[in-house]
Amino acid sequence: MTTDHILLDHGSGGKISSAMIRDIMLPAFDNPILSMLNDGASLEVGGARLAFSTDTYTVSPLFFPGGSIGDLAINGTVNDVAMCGARPLYLSVGLIIEEGFPIEDLRRILDDMGKAARLADVLIVTGDTKVVPRGAADKIFINTSGIGLIPDGVNVGGERACVGDHIILSGTIADHGMTILTQREGLSFDTEIRSDSAPLNHMVQAILSAGKNVHVLRDPTRGGVGTTLNEIAIQSNLGIRIYEDRIPVKKDVAGICELLGFDPLYVANEGKLLVFVPPSDADAVLAAIQNDPAGKDACVIGMVTETAPKRVIMETRIGGERIVDMQTGEQLPRIC
Amino acid sequence: MSIKHAEEYRDRELSKSLIQKIHQNSHRPLRLMEVCGTHTVSIFKNGIRSILPETVSLLSGPGCPVCVTAQGEIDAFIELSREKNVIITTFGDLMRIPGSDSSLQKERANGRDIRIVYSAFDALEIARNHPDREVVFLGVGFETTAPTIAASVLSAQAMNLKNLSVISAHKQVVPALNALMQTREVRIDGFLLPGHVSVIIGAGAYRDFIRHHPIPCVITGFEPVDILSGIHMLVRQIDTGRNILENAYPRAVSETGNAKAKALLKTVFQSGDTVWRGIGSIPDSGLFFQQAFENFDAAKRFRISYRQTPEPRGCACGEILTGVKIPPDCALYKKTCTPLHPIGPCMVSSEGTCAAYYKYHGG
Ligand code: SF4
DSSP states (O other): OOOSSOOGGGGSSSHHHHHHIIIIIHHHHOOTTGGGOOSSEEEEETTEEEEEEEEEEOOSSSEETTEEHHHHHHHHHHHHHHTTTOEEEEEEEEEEEETTOOHHHHHHHHHHHHHHHHHHTOEEEEEEEEEEOTTSSSSEEEEEEEEEEOOTTOOOOGGGOOTTOEEEEOSOOSHHHHHHHHHHTTOOOSSOOOOOOOOOHHHHHHHHHHOTTOOEEEOOOTTHHHHHHHHHHHHHTOEEEEEGGGSOOOHHHHHHHHHHTOOGGGSOOSSOOEEEEOHHHHHHHHHHHHHSGGGTTOEEEEEEESSSTTOEEEEOTTSOEEEOOOOOSOOOOOOO | OOOOOOGGGGOHHHHHHHHHHHHHHOOSOEEEEEOOHHHHHHHHHTTOGGGSOTTEEEEEOSOOHHHHBOHHHHHHHHHHHTSTTEEEEEOGGGTTOOOSSOOHHHHHHTTOOEEEOSSHHHHHHHHHHOTTSEEEEEEOOOTTTHHHHHHHHHHHHHTTOOSEEEEEOEEOHHHHHHHHHHOTTOOOSEEEEEHHHHHHHOGGGGHHHHHHSOOOEEEEOSSHHHHHHHHHHHHHHHHTTOOOEEESOTTTOOSSOOHHHHHHHHHHEEEEEEEETTTEEEEEEEEEEOGGGGGGBHHHHTTOOOOOOOOOTTOOHHHHHTTSOOGGGSTTBTTTBOSSSOSSGGGTSTTOHHHHHHHHHOO
């Protein structure tokens, strides 16, 4: 079944998104930098290496436990730039606001953006605002772009993963996605879960100074850890083996995922990263991450293998094995 | 809502010793059927097939609710979504199921008002908030989902809500087990019976079935230790030549089930013949509205007549749902049928067998 219209699945970050990028977008813009398909682009400009990335934020509700669309828009782009190994410096902000949007909410959002930018140590240096008629947008959409400087000697990218690399995950997964979902749907549980929205650039600096041979840095946002690992397996043409019992998921988040039939491996994170490092650097890098308040639950979740190239295989809690496939589309809550 | 934790049923050591016992007790090739789609998913997710002896084959049964929904019904849902002034409310699982020429997901992209809900009570809320619209809930599922739907219909009645109706395409598990046993091509040595359904209907609901069709049966939960216990009990029964009903999920399933849920079902619904994909019409296997609740019946309100639409050409979902075939036996599997371009429901539903094979066995 092919489709003539854009489905929500096209924005899910899974297989359907990849197919759209490959079939419609890459041919239109064809160039070698874009074709790398990393979170951000690495560019040579006047002898300096720059990282450049853009992202657009739409989230409902706009305010949720652990954050708002405002800090999400800053942290997300800061993190995309940081995942190129860069130190993020400057951001642009574009706002699309629906007619009738409360000024008070806008003030709160901008305030959150300002705070997040200060925390990440980046400057918002240019911006644009459009107001569209009621119904032409849903409340507010935010685009941010960011640039940063890649220090000499730093060279990261999904294609650089090596056999034997340890894979470090900086903390619990699925917090953000499940928070948004439960808030949006008005599902209330006996405990509150919170988004993990956080800037990761300081953690990245610590990682890069602790380990001289960091191969891959990625933040598993939309599509979750499962999708990100698959992308890296494909980019590097190597296999990935992870261990279910080492992947940290908060108990309540795991319980809610189960209730709704969601696999936490495919749920979005907004303040977590994955690092691929050779075993020799693994301990130092892990310690550096654990030193950061957002990284205290960090651990090694798996390694890169020669066998099963382009595949992610998980050893399950009970010692079985299964493939962790790339997600096809948006996860939908199940029956029963 | 409260969240359950089940760490002890995922214990590695406990699993190991069960696996060992299964290996010790299985001496000849066995075909065991897990009747419930949630079992299928848990078996794949936990990699249980990879640790069982080669002699034990697990077959998925007719337990994925959207998969067993007949093609004609799926088409009727899609047609209904095109009616003016209608809001369709549905569980997420139905969105991507391919109808003969569209899917609910595509209809939503075309501007139809189709909303994913988590409970029939959400549909009731939507109906209250939109008194000028007709809100229809697509009721697909087994005895697990039907009681909540019955409860929401009762509430709607109490509120005198006139713009909510429900399509009841609900199905009952025990009649399907009977039908399976009467199908000649079906060769099954034992059943892992569905835990969630059994919580509602109780272990007692299977007694007649097993009297008529003596076969090893074990009511089984969904954590890896539950499933391994269920398999172990089946293997042991077969090894010792017994055909009895055992309960490997006693922490949730009683002999008589959930009295309140059963009463709800009885108040609102009555049994009737209904068509299952791949199996055909099974006597008394459907749940239809009692006369007193007829005005909530969307099928009546919108005069829906289900057509006998043929299933997608070449799709073996029917044989897969009865354990006669496994997905790689289908000529379309992984060739023209993938989760991106699903041909049958078994490739799209989160509990579909083809989807599980594709996802966890490598697509
Ligand atoms: S692989 Fe596709 S076509 Fe074949 S049985 Fe499964 S769903 Fe039907």
